[in-house]
Amino acid sequence: MDIVLPLSECLYCKTLLSPPQPSFCCAACEALYKLENSHDKGIKKPSFSLSLEKYKFLDEQLSAHNTCEVTFHAEGLHCSSCVHLLERLPEFDSNILESRVHFGESTVHVRVKPNTSWAQVAALIEELGYAPTAIVSSEKLLEKQKQENRKSLMRIGVAGACAGNMMLFVVPVYAGLAGTLAELFNWISFALFLPILFYSAWPFYQGAWNFLKYRAVNVDLPIAVAMLSGFILSTYNLVFRVGGPVYYDSTASFIFLILSSRYLLKRVQQKHLSGDYLLEGLQNHRHLTPGAQITVLQGEKIPADGVLLSSQAEVDMSLFNGESLPQSFREGMSLFAGSTLLSPKILLLVEKIALETRLGKILQQLRSDSVQKSHFVSLTDKLAQGLIVTVSSIALLFFIFYSAVDATAALERALALIVIACPCALAFGTPLAYGLSLRKAQKQGILIRNSDIFEKLQHIENIFFDKTGTLTEGRLKLALIDGDLSEEDRKIILALETKSSHTIAFALRHAWSSLQHLPEVEDHQEILGEGVSGLVHNTRYSLTRSQELNILDYIAVEYRIEGRLMAHLFFEDPLRLESKEILGKLAQFQLHILSGDKSPRVTKIASLCGIPEARCHAELSPENKLKEIQAAKHTCMIGDGANDSLALKAADVGIAVKGSVDLSLMSADVYFTRGGLQPLLELMQISKEARRTVRRNLVISLFYNGLGGALALGGFINPMMAAILMPISSVLIIISSLRGTR
Amino acid sequence: MNILILMIPMALLLGFGFVVAFLWSTSQGQFDDVETPAHRILQDDPQERNCREKPRTQPS
Numbered sequence: 001m002d003i004v005l006p007l008s009e010c011l012y013c014k015t016l017l018s019p020p021q022p023s024f025c026c027a028a029c030e031a032l033y034k035l036e037n038s039h040d041k042g043i044k045k046p047s048f049s050l051s052l053e054k055y056k057f058l059d060e061q062l063s064a065h066n067t068c069e070v071t072f073h074a075e076g077l078h079c080s081s082c083v084h085l086l087e088r089l090p091e092f093d094s095n096i097l098e099s100r101v102h103f104g105e106s107t108v109h110v111r112v113k114p115n116t117s118w119a120q121v122a123a124l125i126e127e128l129g130y131a132p133t134a135i136v137s138s139e140k141l142l143e144k145q146k147q148e149n150r151k152s153l154m155r156i157g158v159a160g161a162c163a164g165n166m167m168l169f170v171v172p173v174y175a176g177l178a179g180t181l182a183e184l185f186n187w188i189s190f191a192l193f194l195p196i197l198f199y200s201a202w203p204f205y206q207g208a209w210n211f212l213k214y215r216a217v218n219v220d221l222p223i224a225v226a227m228l229s230g231f232i233l234s235t236y237n238l239v240f241r242v243g244g245p246v247y248y249d250s251t252a253s254f255i256f257l258i259l260s261s262r263y264l265l266k267r268v269q270q271k272h273l274s275g276d277y278l279l280e281g282l283q284n285h286r287h288l289t290p291g292a293q294i295t296v297l298q299g300e301k302i303p304a305d306g307v308l309l310s311s312q313a314e315v316d317m318s319l320f321n322g323e324s325l326p327q328s329f330r331e332g333m334s335l336f337a338g339s340t341l342l343s344p345k346i347l348l349l350v351e352k353i354a355l356e357t358r359l360g361k362i363l364q365q366l367r368s369d370s371v372q373k374s375h376f377v378s379l380t381d382k383l384a385q386g387l388i389v390t391v392s393s394i395a396l397l398f399f400i401f402y403s404a405v406d407a408t409a410a411l412e413r414a415l416a417l418i419v420i421a422c423p424c425a426l427a428f429g430t431p432l433a434y435g436l437s438l439r440k441a442q443k444q445g446i447l448i449r450n451s452d453i454f455e456k457l458q459h460i461e462n463i464f465f466d467k468t469g470t471l472t473e474g475r476l477k478l479a480l481i482d483g484d485l486s487e488e489d490r491k492i493i494l495a496l497e498t499k500s501s502h503t504i505a506f507a508l509r510h511a512w513s514s515l516q517h518l519p520e521v522e523d524h525q526e527i528l529g530e531g532v533s534g535l536v537h538n539t540r541y542s543l544t545r546s547q548e549l550n551i552l553d554y555i556a557v558e559y560r561i562e563g564r565l566m567a568h569l570f571f572e573d574p575l576r577l578e579s580k581e582i583l584g585k586l587a588q589f590q591l592h593i594l595s596g597d598k599s600p601r602v603t604k605i606a607s608l609c610g611i612p613e614a615r616c617h618a619e620l621s622p623e624n625k626l627k628e629i630q631a632a633k634h635t636c637m638i639g640d641g642a643n644d645s646l647a648l649k650a651a652d653v654g655i656a657v658k659g660s661v662d663l664s665l666m667s668a669d670v671y672f673t674r675g676g677l678q679p680l681l682e683l684m685q686i687s688k689e690a691r692r693t694v695r696r697n698l699v700i701s702l703f704y705n706g707l708g709g710a711l712a713l714g715g716f717i718n719p720m721m722a723a724i725l726m727p728i729s730s731v732l733i734i735i736s737s738l739r740g741t742r
Numbered sequence: 743m744n745i746l747i748l749m750i751p752m753a754l755l756l757g758f759g760f761v762v763a764f765l766w767s768t769s770q771g772q773f774d775d776v777e778t779p780a781h782r783i784l785q786d787d788p789q790e791r792n793c794r795e796k797p798r799t800q801p802s
Contacts, residue, residue, distance in 0.1 A: 080781040080784045080785070083778060083781040083785075084781075101778055101781075101782075102774075102777075102778055103777045103778040105775075150768050150769060150771070150773070150774070153768050153773055154769070157764045157765065158761060158765070161757055165754065165757050181746075188754075
């Protein structure tokens, strides 16, 4: 049966396309297709007289380094075709010898012939549809990070191989092998433990040394102590007391597990830091000067804050407000660095550059916050610290009292206690669970500044919602028209509103986006807070706020021709579709609305959501919102907009949603990159799971430490039991963490 | 049991060989990026691509 699909396929990668896309799913596919189907297989050099200027600074900057290899961060790298396209750079420019893409980091490493212009390379990458940023200043940092990762991986590999091989030789001994062969096998274990002792465990010695030297609280010292006492005890038994217990294998596998879980955590946290590229990208545009006019091409990131000089532009502002729909801007409006241009090229008057831009400020803020994150981990380290103090004092006391009975056994059991009750399980259980939860939240578009939130959310009783943009769409919509409007009228209205950046203008553009060929407006006047007026074909048209009808829960606008009232247009900020349902699910909390909006509109929304009028506060100033929050206990505030920033900061948990401006981002603890309230439910769920996982991990490790410790002191523990018990507890914690954060 | 004298060194040697191979490949950057190769393999070789039958979009 033949079914002709209305959907087309991308000519290159065969991805199904939705109808408006012509023949390719992305620019990379189009470029690759053209490259392969062009008959002149020779080098085709794109013409970039224009963009070369833009990257001139690269040549100056890099000539000092005299390097043939540079890594570019290629913004916009998102699919397999992108990888192929960027790895075929040498086909475009014979000076380029090799290019390698790192998909996870969105970077492309380029190697060129000596004395090649880097501006040319950057312009080529840009020509292919990516925003290149040469990673120069943080290159050393990245290189160091890479080397460290390799080193950790090598230490893990050695520890794993040694621990694994050790088990081969230990199992026969556990199974009852005795005599010379058993002794030989134990000596092999000893030999296999040495690489771990002198190579794999090195980070623990460094940490322990830091602990002693700088009093920096960490868990490395207890680990090192436990490992060394295990080694000393086992070696002593091996040399002087043939047949005595030997703990090499369990200690080795423990070191292997700790190293592995630490590596995992480190990689998760490294992914959090990718915002630095954005910052460096902005730094790379330092050469721009305020007042300069620059051209921005389609698909490019706007490099600086500035004023639009072209007549109009479609811009993707999702970086700022999570809004997936493009926003239209008209001449004279401000554009922000970091947003992406969707319409063909525009002219921009630069106003602010690099760190001065809105994005620069946000990124700096975020960066300083990511520094604080480690603070939390040290808290769990402290907890483990308490445990090791307890354990070692118990061991010491036991040794003192029991040595009267049997000195050798006392030493042996005390050391066994230290080896067994090593707090590692406890120390890595909590960060592992929280780290994995943070990663999960991040994947769902919930950025959490501090994992304390997981604990705090548990105690929340009152949830305060901002109305505009949180419960509602946050955007005015044309709701109804009272009166007749011909198409000509609509065109005139649109033409009047062309230059306005007022929300009503956005709403009208949205509602009548199909209208084309707007008439010329002369003598255009915009009266702030009132409306607009202008002459079209010598007739005066005006669009002004209605005075008498404003008390309703709509915002009304009057359309007049020569002062004669023709029609009323009503706008409203509609309730989000899912708001009511989600609030219903939050019934166990006291829900409040705090709004700066007029009372009738707030009451209407409250009744739609089922929030009693008594808990709904309208016409509040930011200070009054703050007072409301402070009056309640265990609060969570969800809002956006600058007027919520005080409240967000005062609340125990401040959540900024879509559309938030910089201020609320600085004051909030959590940021939703997606609109709506759905992420709130997800956040609740994730933190509940995180808490449950951490609690489970604590129970497991405490139970294990208690049991193991008691057995060790009683003299019942033998190497085989340790070999079974120790890894089991760690594996249990890893499984528990992975399951809890699935 | 005498065979153990041969087997134990062999087992250890084998293990040692793999550790060395792992260390070498790590130092060469083999594990720096474990994501991109999955994308890279999707690309046909250039010759392959030219011989491939023309559009697959034709209704069958």
